[in-house]
Amino acid sequence: MGRLGLAAALGLGTAATALTGQHAQAAGEDTGLTYAFAEDARRIEGAGSTADAVELEPGRTYRSTLPPHAKVFFRLELDDTETAYASATAVPPSGTGVSVADGVKVTVEDADGRSCDTDTATFGAPGSPRPVAAWAMREISPRRSLCAEAGTYYVTVERAAPDARGASPDPWELEIGTVSEPGTETPAGTRAPEAWDSATPAPVQGTAQRRPGGAGFAQATPLGEGVWRDDIRPGRTLFYQVPVDWGRQLHATAELGSSGTDASGYVASALTLDLYNPVRGEVDDLSLGYNGGQKSKALKPLPPVAYENRHASGQQISAVRFAGAYYLVAHLSPEVAGDFGDGPVPLTLRVRLGGAAQDGPDYAGGTVPADVFTVGGGDGLTSGGGGDAGDETLYRVLAAGGIGTGSALVVGLGVWTVVARRRGAGHPG
The missing domain is CATH 2.60.120.380 (Jelly Rolls)
Structure with a gap:
């Protein structure tokens, strides 16, 4: 794809991603707890x-x-x-x-x-x-x-x-x-990696970009590395997905902004943030108290994504066993409304991707869905097919870019979605 073509595609991806996020937010605001089930369920x-x-x-x-x-x-x-x-x-x-x-x-x-x-x-x-x-x-x-x-x-x-x-x-x-996962061509080891960087890095800095959360796993809004902002109402649950490649290390911090009111009080578990892997297995979670002032908390450090992590004794490490879409699911307690009103509370997510992308395992067959354990695979329970080598390369470049590439990753996800839909409809690639 030439530079002009890529620029046009990225612009199209931005529009597609924005529309998806708006639809998800509207669904959540109009129906409260209503969950956005997969359309093809x-x-x-x-x-x-x-x-x-x-x-x-x-x-x-x-x-x-x-x-x-x-x-x-x-x-x-x-x-x-x-x-x-x-x-x-x-x-x-x-x-x-x-x-x-x-x-x-x-x-x-x-x-x-x-x-x-x-x-x-x-x-x-x-x-x-x-x-x-x-x-x-x-x-x-x-x-x-x-x-x-x-x-x-x-x-x-x-x-x-x-x-x-x-x-x-x-x-x-x-x-x-x-989801079905084949064995590997060569015998895999039976030990989890013993050495990995378990230090908590400094949260990503910078001006937050608006990114409305989705109303379910199937509508999870894509995020890359960066600082992302939304407003969350008491009782609401917002869904985001972060593509994490083999060898990459996900770090996430959640922040609740000040309420902007004179109300006082304290809610012990105001915000919960759950992290799920590509097959919706819980990896980690956090709970954040709120007194009307700004509060923040980070998920525990996680190892780089590796096939061998499955041999670890603890589920937190064992669950980080494959690449793909990892989900950040934020929920604000209805109790917040009792002390601070039912208006939205500012929510900021700071996402960092450490490490370097690596090759995945030498699977002896295909996964089902075909793209579930790739950074372009999306939700393993709702995706059907994968992109070609060009699509995969675009994903890896965007996902591995580092600080400041969050916007590029999101528009890249939009590009892949549009291309995949055209192919599914019988249009030439």
């Missing part, structure tokens, strides 16, 4: 028995319902070479009460009912209704002998604590998806 019913479980196809996104006091079952058909990841995003209805101990629990089981893996995501403090996601896997690994055979497996989804005090008696909506 197929509606299915979770079964009350494994005998009636509907099959989940890798790379597809589904929408279902979770009753308050029952498990629902879904089915996976797996060979003996692929690692399969299943995630469920639970969305409680707007205005409902929730318990800090409640949330969603996801388990993968084999045909004999043995658990291969399980994960639970709770609302925690401040105990306000918001979308939460949990993941579980059937992993093929030299360290694991259980669940390695080909055959039928089951994904169970249930509430974490439906009988807890204050728990909602209403059914919740679910967004479900699976």
Whole structure:
């Protein structure tokens, strides 16, 4: 692509990205807690028995319902070479009460009912209704002998604590998806990297650029390295995605700005910021108190993205096992409105990408979706196909550029989106 063509494409990408962000913000403002489900999500019913479980196809996104006091079952058909990841995003209805101990629990089981893996995501403090996601896997690994055979497996989804005090008696909506990861051509090591820079760097400085957050994973607003600003209302949840390549190290700091009012008070867990990996597995989170003055807090240092991280004992490191879109999900407690009014509070995200981009693992086959573990892949549960080598090169250049390239990364994401849609419609590249 020549310089003039690239400039025109970047301009088109800016417009496309801006429209996407505006749509997501409008959806959130008009409907409060309403979650923006993937447009192509197929509606299915979770079964009350494994005998009636509907099959989940890798790379597809589904929408279902979770009753308050029952498990629902879904089915996976797996060979003996692929690692399969299943995630469920639970969305409680707007205005409902929730318990800090409640949330969603996801388990993968084999045909004999043995658990291969399980994960639970709770609302925690401040105990306000918001979308939460949990993941579980059937992993093929030299360290694991259980669940390695080909055959039928089951994904169970249930509430974490439906009988807890204050728990909602209403059914919740679910967004479900699976991702398939092949093995590697050469035997991978079984140890996580022991040495990595665990120091917390200084937050990125500079003037914040406006970037409205999305209303769901499928509408997450792309961010690169830089300083990004939005306004968040009490009870709202905003979604952002940061493409992180193999070898790169993500750092993020969240700030709440001063309220601009004379009101006083203190909300212990006013802002929660969750970090999810490309298959919606939680990596880390933080909670930020608020007294009407500016407050900031950073996520814990994370290792560079590496295939070998999966062998670490702690989930925070193990979850940083592949490249792709990492999600920053910010939620402001409704309690903030009680002390400081229901107007928006300034939210600033400072994103830094350390390290240098590296080659990924030598996969023995293709991932499903095909581009889920690339920096141009977007949401692994909603993307279908990948770009060509030129698209991938553009992504790597933009994602690896360093401080000040945040705007370029965002417009580059817009370019890829437009090109992908044209190809999907049968237009020449």
